[in-house]
Amino acid sequence: MKILFLNGPPGCGKDTVANILINDIQIPRMLTGKFAAPIRTAAKHFFGFSTDEELEKAKRETPLIRKFMIGWSEDLIKPIFGKDWFAKRAANIIYGSSFSWNRWVISDAGFQYEVDDFIKTITELMSKRNESVEFELWNISRTGCNFKKDSRETVSITEGRVIEIKNNGTEEQLKSMVEVHSYNFFGVVN
Secondary structure, eight states: OEEEEEEOOTTSSHHHHHHIIIIIIOOTTEEEEOTTHHHHHHHHHHHTOSSHHHHHHHHHHOHHHHHHHHHIIIIIIHHHHOTTHHHHHHHHHHHHTTTTOOEEEETTOOOHHHHHHHHHHHHHHHHTTTOOOEEEEEEEEOTTOOSTTSSOOOOOOSSSEEEEEEOOSOHHHHHHHHHHHHHHHHSOOO
């Protein structure tokens, strides 16, 4: 199994990279996910949005929605269930579906402790089947994007490669970089 983490400040292009991997490169047997997926789903239902795009637009136009989502995570879920809840939940979902899907992209790796907890949990789970896991982290940067107004941070991994991607060009240039790096890690490009 291969798991790719995307990390970078808001607006740097993490979701764009994930969309390129899924829609343009179309790597077989690959899915994307987010540690914060449960919050996004709940927020969509709570605020009455049907799509992720509607939620993202509303978060940009109404900062209170993003604040609500962060508060739910930091003030409710993590204090009650533990700060590792999102990472362990994601690891268990991936473990449960690893027979069908063996390439994963975690497109919101923004907290070091979540990445560390996730790697530890998925490695332990997969070792029960005598299966290994390979990790890679793409730190994405873009001029003008930073973590100053965000609780997330630049993360690192010790198990696997770390790739720095500077997203200061066109989407076509970004796509070319993603193709090269995805081929190097996943070994396939359509």
